[in-house]
Amino acid sequence: MTLALLVTLLTLTVLKATPIIFAALGGTISERSGVVNIGLEGMMAAGAFGAVYATSATGNPVVGVIAGILAGAFFGFVLGVAATRLKVDQIVAGTGINLLCIGGAAYALVVLFHQQGSSPQVASLGTADVWLIVLAFALAIALHAFLWLTPWGLRLRAIGENPRAVLAAGIDPLRVRMLAVTISGALAGLGGAFLSVGELNIYSDGMTAGRGFIALAAVIFGRWTPLGATLAALCFGFFEALQFILQGRVAWLPSDAMQALPYVAAVIALAGATGRVRAPESDGVPF
Amino acid sequence: MKSLMDRARGARGALGALAIALVLITAAMLVAGASPIDGFAALFAGALGGTHQLGETLVQATALLFPALGIALAFRAGLFNIGAEGQLLVGGLAAGALGANVHLAPALAAVIMLGGGALAGGVWGGIAGWLKARFGANEIIATLMLNFIAASLTGYLVAGPLKSSPAGGPETAPLAHAYWLPVLLPYTRLSIALLIALAIAALLHVVLTRTVFGYELRAIGEAPEAARRAGISLQRMALLALASSGAIAGLGGASIVAGELHRFNTQLSPGYGYTAIAVALVGDLDARWICVAAFAFGILETGGLAMQAVANIPKDAIHVIEGVIVVLLAARRYVAARAAIAS
Numbered sequence: 001m002t003l004a005l006l007v008t009l010l011t012l013t014v015l016k017a018t019p020i021i022f023a024a025l026g027g028t029i030s031e032r033s034g035v036v037n038i039g040l041e042g043m044m045a046a047g048a049f050g051a052v053y054a055t056s057a058t059g060n061p062v063v064g065v066i067a068g069i070l071a072g073a074f075f076g077f078v079l080g081v082a083a084t085r086l087k088v089d090q091i092v093a094g095t096g097i098n099l100l101c102i103g104g105a106a107y108a109l110v111v112l113f114h115q116q117g118s119s120p121q122v123a124s125l126g127t128a129d130v131w132l133i134v135l136a137f138a139l140a141i142a143l144h145a146f147l148w149l150t151p152w153g154l155r156l157r158a159i160g161e162n163p164r165a166v167l168a169a170g171i172d173p174l175r176v177r178m179l180a181v182t183i184s185g186a187l188a189g190l191g192g193a194f195l196s197v198g199e200l201n202i203y204s205d206g207m208t209a210g211r212g213f214i215a216l217a218a219v220i221f222g223r224w225t226p227l228g229a230t231l232a233a234l235c236f237g238f239f240e241a242l243q244f245i246l247q248g249r250v251a252w253l254p255s256d257a258m259q260a261l262p263y264v265a266a267v268i269a270l271a272g273a274t275g276r277v278r279a280p281e282s283d284g285v286p287f
Numbered sequence: 288m289k290s291l292m293d294r295a296r297g298a299r300g301a302l303g304a305l306a307i308a309l310v311l312i313t314a315a316m317l318v319a320g321a322s323p324i325d326g327f328a329a330l331f332a333g334a335l336g337g338t339h340q341l342g343e344t345l346v347q348a349t350a351l352l353f354p355a356l357g358i359a360l361a362f363r364a365g366l367f368n369i370g371a372e373g374q375l376l377v378g379g380l381a382a383g384a385l386g387a388n389v390h391l392a393p394a395l396a397a398v399i400m401l402g403g404g405a406l407a408g409g410v411w412g413g414i415a416g417w418l419k420a421r422f423g424a425n426e427i428i429a430t431l432m433l434n435f436i437a438a439s440l441t442g443y444l445v446a447g448p449l450k451s452s453p454a455g456g457p458e459t460a461p462l463a464h465a466y467w468l469p470v471l472l473p474y475t476r477l478s479i480a481l482l483i484a485l486a487i488a489a490l491l492h493v494v495l496t497r498t499v500f501g502y503e504l505r506a507i508g509e510a511p512e513a514a515r516r517a518g519i520s521l522q523r524m525a526l527l528a529l530a531s532s533g534a535i536a537g538l539g540g541a542s543i544v545a546g547e548l549h550r551f552n553t554q555l556s557p558g559y560g561y562t563a564i565a566v567a568l569v570g571d572l573d574a575r576w577i578c579v580a581a582f583a584f585g586i587l588e589t590g591g592l593a594m595q596a597v598a599n600i601p602k603d604a605i606h607v608i609e610g611v612i613v614v615l616l617a618a619r620r621y622v623a624a625r626a627a628i629a630s
Contacts, residue, residue, distance in 0.1 A: 098610070
């Protein structure tokens with residue numbers, strides 16, 4: 001492999017990993033507080049679509065990114081209310097949010113853009129997307145520091161382990177969980193916005209392609225820590241980049257089969273993570 | 288067993304979801320600038336307005352019923368299988384490949400195609416089951432990942448090794464006419480696949496309520512710790528539950544190939560495996576109610592197309608409503624502790 005190709009591979013790895021890092025950080029903070037966010041995929045789609053719509057309306061992709069964050073946060077808030085105040089089945093509610101967001105984006109494409117399948121092209125961040133990449137890594141470090149070095153980080157982790165004890169200490173676990181899931185949605189929305197107006201300049205149906213679930217696998221593989229999840233996301237980003245590079249360069253490798261590479265990697269990581277990792281004690285348990 | 292109170296609550300929940308769905312459909316029509324009266328007229332005329340329409344509604348209901356029954360089976364065991372889409376695809380591919388290459392008596396060929404489809408779907412679901420049983424891998428993520436792997440794999444196989452002819456599109460060779468499943472309703476696409484699906488529903492109901500296997504399935508879903516102490520192997524049950532769940536979805540894929548498409552192509556499913564999650568939940572994971580729910584969703588799917596054509600309301604509105612219904616139904620209690628099955 002030539003040096004140029006290696007540089008391309010590494011650059012692509014970081015580029016492909018970034019949306020997964022954002023979503024995986026969201027997944028980590030949510031699960032640390034005790035709520036499993038199966039809706040990450042839908043929240044990414046909402047963020048990706050929201051970013052494209054706001055960009056098309058204002059012509060400014062930065063406004064688009066902010067709209068993407070808000071769109072993701074909105075659906076995070078919906079899941080947060082469902083999971084805390086209504087005490088519903090988190091997995092079922094998250095699945096509903098996935099159906100709702102992905103179907104909703106397809107519906108909104110027709111209503112708002114009058115076309116099916118994909119949006120018209122909009123302005124993109126272009127090379128400015130590098131700032132979002134920097135932000136992803138900065139957020140990973142900041143979130144890690146927050147969770148392990150600050151009193152509120154300790155409280156959040158404690159709520160994921162034993163909410164009753166935290167309540168006894170005078171903190172409302174439900175309020176913290178709701179905030180954590182809303183932030184989780186905002187991060188997933190940011191990841192989606194990176195896909196649509198950072199990497200590309202368009203929203204198309206199915207563009208999130210399971211990245212929300214890959215991010216959930218990254219949370220587990222990364223042992224529910226922000227830095228671990230980031231490393232895992234880089235791993236999956238590497239396989240996505242590798243698939244991209246191998247396509248067309250190696251004639252005997254069928255490109256259809258190569259597309260499965262990141263998903264196969266995620267399944268293997270999921271199986272390999274077991275035994276070494278432990279989820280927060282009250283992860284997924286309503287309080 | 289659920290008490291009468293639980294039943295009543297479940298029915299109220301489903302009716303409430305239906306009422307909200309109707310309000311949302313009306314809202315979606317108003318947003319799209321169409322008259323709700325025209326919209327609903329188009330929806331019901333398109334779904335039930337004649338033999339052809341009814342046949343098509345039942346075709347959609349059948350396609351949703353198989354994966355919904357599979358999902359319900361897994362869910363009753365506390366396992367969330369969101370991989371029905373991939374299991375449908377591999378089941379359809381197996382049926383298409385077998386049907387294009389075997390030369391047997393028609394009845395036997397149909398059995399081989401459907402059996403092969405069920406087997407392939409069972410293996411696909413079983414992979415997630417094995418990962419769960421052996422490594423404690425989260426089945427929600429694993430089954431979803433396997434959907435994308437199935438799409439890539441089937442796409443590769445029909446574009447290459449299993450392609451009908453070098454000049455043809457990405458699909459298997461057409462099935463011989465004799466291999467087609469018999470048509471149930473003349474002049475429609477509705478085949479006896481509907482009867483097979485209803486038979487599976489009856490079988491599932493009996494298995495869940497009258498057999499030891501069904502009892503053990505429900506036990507690991509409702510009280511995993513008690514089940515484990517009673518000597519039920521959670522690992523073995525997880526594997527069996529996900530494999531049989533996948534087999535039912537795979538049979539569904541095979542029935543679409545043998546009954547309607549008469550060959551396999553990658554457009555087999557417009558997302559039946561995902562919509563079927565909503566069908567299973569609306570049907571309260573009860574095989575009898577799932578049949579009713581599948582028919583209702585068949586009306587939405589078929590009528591939605593008509594609504595789009597006549598009243599100019601995007602069909603995707605239906606999927607938004609499905610999502611809202613699922614979020615609302617999450618308030619119901621399905622299983623005790625889903626996360627408990629880990630090695």
